[in-house]
Amino acid sequence: MAFLELKNIYKSYFLGKEEFPVLKGINLDFELGDFVSILGESGGGKSTLMNIIGGLDWAFKGEVVLAGQRLNHSKETSLNKYRRETVGYIYQSYNLIPHLNVLDNVSLALDMTTLSVNERKQRAFDLLKQVGLEDHVKKYPKQLSGGQKQRVAIARALANDPQVIIADEPTGALDSQNTEEVLTLLNQIAAEGRLVIAVTHSQHVADSGTRIVRLADGKIISDERLKPAYKAKVQRKLHSKKLPLLTSVRNAFKHFKYHFKRNLLIIIGTAVGLFSVITFNGLGTGVKGYVNQQVNSLVNPKQVLVTPYVKSNNKQQDTYVNLATRDKKISAFSKKDINTLKRVKDVTKVEKIYTLSNVAISFNKKDTNISTVTNWTSILNTSSIKKGRMPKTGEIVIDKKDVAKSLTNQPNSLIGKKITLTYTGLNKLGQKAVATVKVKVVGLTESSGTSQINAVGGSTIVDALKAVNMSTNVAALGVSAKSMNAAKSVAKRINEAKVNRKLRFTATAVSSILDRIETYISLITNVLAGIAGISLLVSALMIIVTMYMSVSDRTKEIGILRALGESKGDIRRLFTSESILLGIFSATFATIIALIVQTLANSALSKIAHYSFIQISAGNIISAFVISIIISLLAAILPARHAASLNPIDALAGE
Structure with missing residues (x-):
């Protein structure tokens, strides 16, 4: 029984509805050990017959039988x-892949065998040595002569230990010396017990084999045996497997590295958008942290500020009341109001807050003015006192930067010294009155921006006001909640509390203020990140264009890979892997630049405040990689599908 049989093969091409028959009932048997030349002029159907035998063409009528088993051309996996x-x-035009060196070109078919990496390299080297190219393994195809390229192609054809070698015009592009060397190699291959089928229009090539089949106008016109088939038999030792995913990634990286300069431009373009996203998110995190730190350094996060309820469009105002104006619409809090607040769930303490506006301070004949002086309550945070301690009655803590430095060049020397506070207002009779009090400086506070903490202890303010017959009523209270988490719920309950069946309080939790500020910061950060996202969209388009260009440039490579047995899925993975590599390198580059910018920016901003304003977290970096990979995947879908859908015959014919 013949090893390979062609039975009643018919093949036609169609132009519209018009049919052009190419093969008209081909019946052929092939034995192992034969070197069969299919001889004929161009247009006679040789190449079409070769594609059917090679499993590249499945649109025909008839049967291909291999070792007694009909080959199922309707199943892609089978082919x-x-x-x-x-x-x-073995191709006339060699069909070597330009971005792979000689060794890698031969190893391509071995990627789909069960050999280990080292075994694959060794077999590829041995085959190159067999064809006399052991000294050229690291060269690329463009560095080889025509004869050398054809010998590489022969080594690659033998790599997967095939039983059938199909040679398409194997000497068509070679000089006479290289032609003889190639024909000798083909006879040696047949002598090993393989079936060599050479498609040629050269009589000299045909005469070098064991059998000549002449083909003309789609029919066999003669079948001549020149000499018996070689008797030696070779047993197939290699076992095939589907192409591993890791191999697709590795092959994609080789192409990526070969075209690194072009890919670098794509990486930089994509990295710009990713860098912006990472940096803006890090900046948002840093600014939020800084605001939290500054607010918490000024006030206690467990505190709730309570001011009188003021009607405004029948809605409760969620704002601070200007206490210094003595607004007549604002009624001072009574003892009953304070007792009502003490009964609110989770409230541990209620304190009166007194605030004096536009207070003059003098020390050693130096004067300055401060916007407000308040009494020290639990609403203030002891962490704001950078030197000294909390004040008691007759004592004060003042802002070091703006107040203490205005009084002396050595602010720390003020601690333990007495300063004079002067407040001008109206007494209970509506007459101008001046309250003056000497207080001892016991601490220096530090805060950011225009915020200051100037606070006296105990009953200092009340005593000074009473001394000049000024009102000591209060329009602000500091309420201590059981915990920071309870502060918001306490504020809500206070806002809902009624005195004499009327709303009486406007409560604002410090933590709510922080939430509001953080919301604004997040909004700004998201807007900036959204703008950065536009550049990511442009980057995605760049990757799509690049991948389509890559598919176009590598059309012949796709055909070669399909001829070697790679599936459509393997082709999709190849181009998808290359796109993902672009995404990974882009995210890596963006991360490195972002971390460098973070270091430089925080160093520069440390002159303003000792705080890291850009805080890039691991989450920011992971998010950037996820975004980049998703963009790369989406960008690769259409080009990869297009590459996989190419007909291998058309791809091999492409340039």
């Missing part, structure tokens, strides 16, 4: 396995 295990190709 992929057939090409992977049984067939090796």
Whole structure:
């Protein structure tokens, strides 16, 4: 029984409804050990017959039988396995992949065998040595002569240990010396017990084999045996497998590295958008942290500020009341109001807050004015006192930067000294009155921006006001909640509390203020990140264009890979892997630049405040990688599908 049989093969091409028959009932048997030349002029159907034998063409009528088993041309997986295990190709135009060196070109078919990495390299080297190219393994195809390229193609065809070698005009582009060397190699291959089928229009090539089949106008016109087939038999030792995902990634990286300069431009373009996203998120985190730190350094996060309820469009105002204006619409809090607040759930303490506006301070004949002086209550945070301690009655803590430095060049020397406070207002009779009090400086506070903490202890303010018959009523209270988490719920309950069946209080939790500020910061950060996202969209388009260009440039490579037995899925993975590599390198580059910018920016801003305003977290970096990979995947879908859908015959014919 013949090893390979063609039975009643008919093949036609169509132009519209018009049919053009190419093969008209081909019946052929092939034996292992034969070197069969299919001889004929161009247009006679040789190449079409070769594609059918090689499993590249499945649109025909008839049967291909291999070792007694009919080859199922309707199943792609069956044809992929057939090409992977049984067939090796040698092309007239060599069809070497330009971005792979000689060793890698030969190793391509071995990627789909069960050999280990080292075994694959060793077999590829041994085959190159067999064809006399052991000294050229690291060269690229463009560095080889025509004869050397054809010998590489022969080594690659033998790599997967095939039983059938199909040679398409194997000497068509060679000089006479190289032609003889190639024909000798083909006879040696047949002598090993393989079936060599050479498609040629050269009589000299045909005469070098064991059998000549002449083809004309789609029919066999003669079948001549020149000499018996070689008797030696070779047992197939290699076992095939589907192409591993890691191999697709590795092959994609080789192409990526070969075209690194072009890919670098894409990486930089994508990295700009990713860098912006990372940096803006880090900036948002840093600014939020800074605001939290500054607010918490000024006030206690467990505190709730309570001011009188003021009607405004029948809605409760959620704002601070200007206490210094003595607004007549604002009624002072009574003892009953304070007792009502003490009964609110989770409230531990209620304190009166007194605020004096536009207070003059003098020390050693130096004067300055401060906007407000308040009494020290639990609403203030002891962490704001950078030197000294909390004040008691007759004592004060003042802002070091703006107040203390205005009084002396050595602010720390003020601690323990007495300063004079002067407040001008109206007494209970509506007459101008001046309250003056000497207080001892016991601490210096530090805060950011225009915020200051100037606070006296105990009953200092009340005593000074009473001394000049000024009102000591209060329009602000500091309420201490059980915990920071309870502060918001306490504020809500206070806002809902009624005195004499009327709303009486406007409560604002410090933590709510922080939430509001953080919301604004998040909004700004998201807007900036959204703008950065536009550049990411442009980057995605760049990757799509690049991948389509890559598919166009590598059309012939796609055909070669399909001829070697790679599936459509393997082709999709190849181009998808390359796109993902672009995304990973882009995210890596963006992360490095972002971390450098973070270091430089925080160093520069440390002159303003000792705080890291840009805080890039691991989450920011992971998010950037996820975004980049998703963009790369989406960008690769259409080009990869297009590459996989190419007909291998058309791809091999492409330039």
